[in-house]
Amino acid sequence: MLDVLLASIGHPSELSALITYKFFKPESNINRNQKLIANNERKKRCYDFLDKTSRSFSAVIQELDDELRDAICLFYLVLRGLDTIEDDMTLDLDRKCELLRSFDKIIFQRGWNFKENGPNEKDRHLLVDFQIVIEEFLELPKKFQDVIADITNQMGNGMADYASGDHRENTAVATIKDFDLYCHYVAGLVGWGLSDLFAASGLEDPSIAKDKRLSDSMGMFLQKTNIIRDYREDLDDGRQFWPKEIWGKYTDDFAGLVKPENAKTAQAVLSAMVLNVLEHIPDVLTYLKSLKNQSVFNFCAIPQVMAIATLALVFNNQDVYHRNVKIRKGTAVKLIMASTNMDNVVAIFREYIHVLSTKNDAADPNFINISIAVGKAEQWITTNLPDSPRTLAKRSDSSSTFIMLAVLASLAAIILNAYK
Amino acid sequence: MPEKYLVIGGNGFLGRHVLEQIRLRKDGSSIAVFDIVKPADAPADIKFFVGDLRKFDDVFAALDGITAVIHTASPPHVNSSNPPRDLYFSINVDGTKNVIAACKARGIKKLVVTSSGSVISTGEAMVNVDESTPYPPQAIDVYTESKIECEKVVLAANGEEGLTTCTIRPSAIFGPGDRQLIPGMLEVCQKGQHRFQIGDNSSLMDFTYVGNVAYAHVLAAEKLGDVKSEAAGQAFNVTNGTPIPFWDFASKVWFEAGDYMPNSKKIVLPYGASVVIAYISETIYNIKAMFVDKSQLKEGLSRSRIKQAMSSRYFNISKANRILGYEARVGLEEGIKLSLAAIKSN
Numbered sequence: 079m080l081d082v083l084l085a086s087i088g089h090p091s092e093l094s095a096l097i098t099y100k101f102f103k104p105e106s107n108i109n110r111n112q113k114l115i116a117n118n119e120r121k122k123r124c125y126d127f128l129d130k131t132s133r134s135f136s137a138v139i140q141e142l143d144d145e146l147r148d149a150i151c152l153f154y155l156v157l158r159g160l161d162t163i164e165d166d167m168t169l170d171l172d173r174k175c176e177l178l179r180s181f182d183k184i185i186f187q188r189g190w191n192f193k194e195n196g197p198n199e200k201d202r203h204l205l206v207d208f209q210i211v212i213e214e215f216l217e218l219p220k221k222f223q224d225v226i227a228d229i230t231n232q233m234g235n236g237m238a239d240y241a242s243g244d245h246r247e248n249t250a251v252a253t254i255k256d257f258d259l260y261c262h263y264v265a266g267l268v269g270w271g272l273s274d275l276f277a278a279s280g281l282e283d284p285s286i287a288k289d290k291r292l293s294d295s296m297g298m299f300l301q302k303t304n305i306i307r308d309y310r311e312d313l314d315d316g317r318q319f320w321p322k323e324i325w326g327k328y329t330d331d332f333a334g335l336v337k338p339e340n341a342k343t344a345q346a347v348l349s350a351m352v353l354n355v356l357e358h359i360p361d362v363l364t365y366l367k368s369l370k371n372q373s374v375f376n377f378c379a380i381p382q383v384m385a386i387a388t389l390a391l392v393f394n395n396q397d398v399y400h401r402n403v404k405i406r407k408g409t410a411v412k413l414i415m416a417s418t419n420m421d422n423v424v425a426i427f428r429e430y431i432h433v434l435s436t437k438n439d440a441a442d443p444n445f446i447n448i449s450i451a452v453g454k455a456e457q458w459i460t461t462n463l464p465d466s467p468r469t470l471a472k473r474s475d476s477s478s479t480f481i482m483l484a485v486l487a488s489l490a491a492i493i494l495n496a497y498k
Numbered sequence: 499m500p501e502k503y504l505v506i507g508g509n510g511f512l513g514r515h516v517l518e519q520i521r522l523r524k525d526g527s528s529i530a531v532f533d534i535v536k537p538a539d540a541p542a543d544i545k546f547f548v549g550d551l552r553k554f555d556d557v558f559a560a561l562d563g564i565t566a567v568i569h570t571a572s573p574p575h576v577n578s579s580n581p582p583r584d585l586y587f588s589i590n591v592d593g594t595k596n597v598i599a600a601c602k603a604r605g606i607k608k609l610v611v612t613s614s615g616s617v618i619s620t621g622e623a624m625v626n627v628d629e630s631t632p633y634p635p636q637a638i639d640v641y642t643e644s645k646i647e648c649e650k651v652v653l654a655a656n657g658e659e660g661l662t663t664c665t666i667r668p669s670a671i672f673g674p675g676d677r678q679l680i681p682g683m684l685e686v687c688q689k690g691q692h693r694f695q696i697g698d699n700s701s702l703m704d705f706t707y708v709g710n711v712a713y714a715h716v717l718a719a720e721k722l723g724d725v726k727s728e729a730a731g732q733a734f735n736v737t738n739g740t741p742i743p744f745w746d747f748a749s750k751v752w753f754e755a756g757d758y759m760p761n762s763k764k765i766v767l768p769y770g771a772s773v774v775i776a777y778i779s780e781t782i783y784n785i786k787a788m789f790v791d792k793s794q795l796k797e798g799l800s801r802s803r804i805k806q807a808m809s810s811r812y813f814n815i816s817k818a819n820r821i822l823g824y825e826a827r828v829g830l831e832e833g834i835k836l837s838l839a840a841i842k843s844n
Contacts, residue, residue, distance in 0.1 A: 432698075435700075436699065438746065439761060446829075452742070457626055460625050
């Protein structure tokens with residue numbers, strides 16, 4: 079905790095967010111869920127799986143209202159199971175494709191589990207005990223089962239096409255079209271499924287499931303941002319997801335972007351990648367604006383504001399080529415706590431679009447295009463969400479004084495503790 | 499369909515690009531030009547009329563056999579505290595009335611007139627404004643006041659005696675032949691002032707490549723001849739449709755001109771500090787003005803100019819998209835490069 083607080087030391091609003099989050103968290107759906115599942119061993123196992131397989135999604139899923147929580151937890155676990163098969167380079171290709179293409183049937187087979195994953199596959203334990211997930215899945219109302227099976231079918235087949243096709247997913251992505259298609263399979267489809275589940279639960283209007291492009295963009299924006307951030311990690315693992323159509327304009331040697339002498343080229347490639355992501359912003363905001371349920375809104379908005387903050391951080395940042403760049407924990411907590419309404423979300427997007435704009439470099443070949451994309455996003459906001467605030471509203475004076483006192487007291491306590 | 503065009507002000511910055519856009523259509527149209535002077539390099543394929551816009555006979559003579567008129571003439575807009583009001587009004591308003599009268603007398607059906615995005619400016623920020631925005635009660639300056647009157651006169655004449663009219667409202671025109679925008683930015687650079695940035699660069703500004711504005715004029719003339727088009731009697735915002743942070747445009751110009759200023763070396767002056775500097779500059783100006791003839795003085799940094807640089811100014815151009823079928827043909831980057839190449843070759 080101390081290092082997290084120290085990292086945010088120059089940012090009082092993050093400090094206060096961290097402290098509030100740690101000590102003054104309101105009674106939440108998570109606690110409610112913990113009580114609900116206390117006497118249900120199987121369900122508890124499922125939420126344990128969720129905790130273990132996803133650090134970032136577990137909390138936001140548990141914060142959902144009762145009508146949706148279990149359905150989305152199981153949707154996540156089923157897709158994680160699918161992903162664990164796709165991810166495993168030790169599996170025989172034919173066997174892998176067979177599993178991927180039939181996974182939407184497998185989830186209806188009581189007792190099915192899978193022990194053939196390589197020993198280093200990080201989520202192999204999930205598949206080893208997958209019968210637990212299947213039992214819980216079969217407890218879901220049919221309307222939810224149908225959605226989950228449908229998306230599993232599409233994603234499994236998409237992944238199999240990629241694994242066996244010309245452009246092997248784990249080797250290279252050629253065109254921007256391939257890139258979009260890949261992101262659609264692994265993330266856009268999740269957006270589709272989530273929208274279908276929201277609509278089926280009755281918490282959201284059925285229209286949310288109709289506009290497929292908007293749901294797709296929700297997933298694409300997250301996935302593409304992660305793909306940029308994970309350049310180095312993926313490269314070290316022998317994968318590359320950045321489409322050649324983008325980087326090939328600047329270099330023949332994708333792995334060579336890490337070399338210091340190629341810094342200029344690397345900067346151009348990075349800005350071209352960021353440019354490609356920026357175009358999804360209008361769709362993301364349109365989607366978020368149409369949501370009605372508070373827990374669904376938080377669930378959808380939190381990953382999106384994290385993504386825009388990450389995008390601003392990775393832009394024109396050579397560190398991306400050397401390590402995994404991450405936003406500060408304090409920033410993350412501040413963003414999570416602010417993502418409760420559309421005004422705040424738009425303000426956060428605007429702030430980070432501006433941050434990105436201030437990092438735009440006139441010597442970069444994509445300078446004007448980034449500039450135009452920044453203008454486009456801002457113009458879109460002023461046209462479609464008029465009266466949106468430009469910056470996050472400041473807390474009222476009395477509460478911020480109180481929180482600052484709490485911050486200082488906690489800091490003092492933690493520091494004293496550390497030097498005891 | 500081939501037209502017989504008369505381009506009034508065809509020797510000017512915008513006018514020359516209108517000629518080029520007509521030529522690019524390659525539809526067999528003929529071009530004539532009306533201007534106050536004939537340039538030495540006037541192309542042979544163009545019939546040149548030298549005359550005064552304010553004299554009916556001069557204009558009437560040039561309109562013989564003409565089917566479409568594109569009127570781009572306007573006196574240069576000088577930044578001065580003592581603007582030539584009479585000159586602005588006599589050319590922009592009386593001159594335009596003269597053109598309208600002469601068109602009617604010749605039975606001409608199509609008249610496109612250059613207006614300005616500033617006609618709806620109140621001096622405050624302009625965010626995504628469209629053509630439904632009313633004229634402000636007080637124009638931002640005398641020049642713009644005359645342009646508002648000009649536009650009113652032109653649009654009121656639509657439908658009179660078979661004449662159809664419309665106006666084009668560009669904003670921040672730049673391109674080859676430009677004497678203000680890009681040369682002004684290069685001057686800042688030569689003085690070494692491009693290190694200073696006023697404000698946080700969060701305001702957006704529309705810039706318009708001159709060839710695109712010219713293209714919109716020719717499209718408008720074409721639509722005026724089409725009975726199904728709604729163009730007649732309308733004003734159209736025309737920009738590149740890509741507003742960008744104001745200083746980005748300048749940074750790109752400087753970079754392309756060979757004077758790259760990295761972000762790390764920029765000095766950002768907050769709005770408040772800039773206003774103080776401007777106040778001092780204005781005071782110096784006012785003191786000088788006590789001793790020197792005002793028309794000889796060039797205004798430095800003024801508070802109103804800072805406000806302009808600090809406020810967003812961008813337009814909704816969907817009306818021109820929809821009715822004229824207009825879309826920018828030359829983007830900002832290409833436009834900047836063309837402008838600098840033209841400056842270099844001169």
